Amino acid sequence: MRLTPQQIDIIRHAAEEAFGPGTQIVLFGSRVDNNRRGGDIDLLVQPANPDQALARKIRFLGILERRLGERKIDVIIESPRDTRPIVQIARATGVRL
Numbered sequence: 001m002r003l004t005p006q007q008i009d010i011i012r013h014a015a016e017e018a019f020g021p022g023t024q025i026v027l028f029g030s031r032v033d034n035n036r037r038g039g040d041i042d043l044l045v046q047p048a049n050p051d052q053a054l055a056r057k058i059r060f061l062g063i064l065e066r067r068l069g070e071r072k073i074d075v076i077i078e079s080p081r082d083t084r085p086i087v088q089i090a091r092a093t094g095v096r097l
Helices: 005-019 053-068 085-093
Strands: 024-028 041-046 073-077
Touching: 005 024, 005 041, 005 053, 024 085, 041 085, 053 073, 073 085
Parallel strands: 041 073
Antiparallel strands: 024 041
């Protein structure tokens, strides 16, 4: 996994601030592969509180930008019984932070 322990902590805390305690985060995509370079940060958020998901996502991205700096971060919010292919791929190939 190509995130530092500090970056992981920042992401976890930002998710809890934006979505509430109990929110789970899964890193997927190129950052999971230690042999690759660069790439954006792809995150699947499994929110403890799915209410107002869009507003919470915007807040989450704002917190991450302030704490991690400007970088490309893609966030997918998982909803209950979500069957979208991207969610299935993230669950199958991702790493829980």
